[in-house]
Amino acid sequence: MADGSWYDADIDRVIISEEQIREKTEELAKQVAADYADAEGGVLLVCVLKGAVMFMADFARALGRQGPYSEMEFMAVSSYGSGTTSSGVVRILKDLDRDITGRHVVIVEDIVDSGLTLSWLMKYLRSRQPESVEVVALFRKPDAIKVPVPTKYVGFDIPNEFVVGYGLDFAERYREVPYVGVLKPEVYARS
Numbered sequence: 001m002a003d004g005s006w007y008d009a010d011i012d013r014v015i016i017s018e019e020q021i022r023e024k025t026e027e028l029a030k031q032v033a034a035d036y037a038d039a040e041g042g043v044l045l046v047c048v049l050k051g052a053v054m055f056m057a058d059f060a061r062a063l064g065r066q067g068p069y070s071e072m073e074f075m076a077v078s079s080y081g082s083g084t085t086s087s088g089v090v091r092i093l094k095d096l097d098r099d100i101t102g103r104h105v106v107i108v109e110d111i112v113d114s115g116l117t118l119s120w121l122m123k124y125l126r127s128r129q130p131e132s133v134e135v136v137a138l139f140r141k142p143d144a145i146k147v148p149v150p151t152k153y154v155g156f157d158i159p160n161e162f163v164v165g166y167g168l169d170f171a172e173r174y175r176e177v178p179y180v181g182v183l184k185p186e187v188y189a190r191s
């Protein structure tokens with residue numbers, strides 16, 4: 001852990017370290033590289049903003065070292081819901097910039113919680129006639145799942161707790177934290 005960064009005092013405990021993330025990202029990229037080695041047109045990576053931005057950057061580079069070639073697309077969605085729980089009703093804030101017909105799409109997600117967002121997104125992307133759609137998610141909370149989502153590539157199963165870091169935020173902060181951890185209770189009380 002970095003010494004003396006502003007956020008260290010706010011973190012109660014580290015769930016997944018920087019090193020673990022690095023190793024797992026390589027592992028996931030290796031699996032995807034093997035599965036898509038002969039994919040015509042390479043892979044179209046679709047990053048779900050903002051949480052997956054760190055993972056997208058690291059995963060794309062790890063995949064690039066092994067091939068096949070990839071291209072990047074970014075989507076932003078927001079799920080309507082009360083408070084911190086999503087309802088499954090999703091609004092597109094930023095759509096794809098191009099046609100995905102006939103492409104091998106891999107959704108790059110930060111975390112699968114209830115699965116509602118991802119389930120909606122897969123249906124949406126499939127309706128646009130891609131050749132295939134799969135998901136690579138760095139984290140999953142198995143105890144929070146409400147709808148089963150076929151997430152082919154999963155990095156870590158984590159406890160059903162709110163986590164921050166490596167792209168994940170609390171009130172737009174802590175995204176730059178290089179590891180994933182749980183905040184101290186007083187951080188929530190403060191806001």
Ligand code: XMP
Nearest residue numbers: 051086112113114115116117162163168169
């Ligand atoms: P669902 O419930 O639809 O939602 O699977 C997934 C999205 O919710 C966000 N999410 C989190 N964000 N810490 C965060 O900062 C968390 O522990 C957490 N759990 C879910 C995230 O954007 C994810 O894509």
Ligand code: MG
Nearest residue numbers: 048051052110
């Ligand atoms: Mg997200």
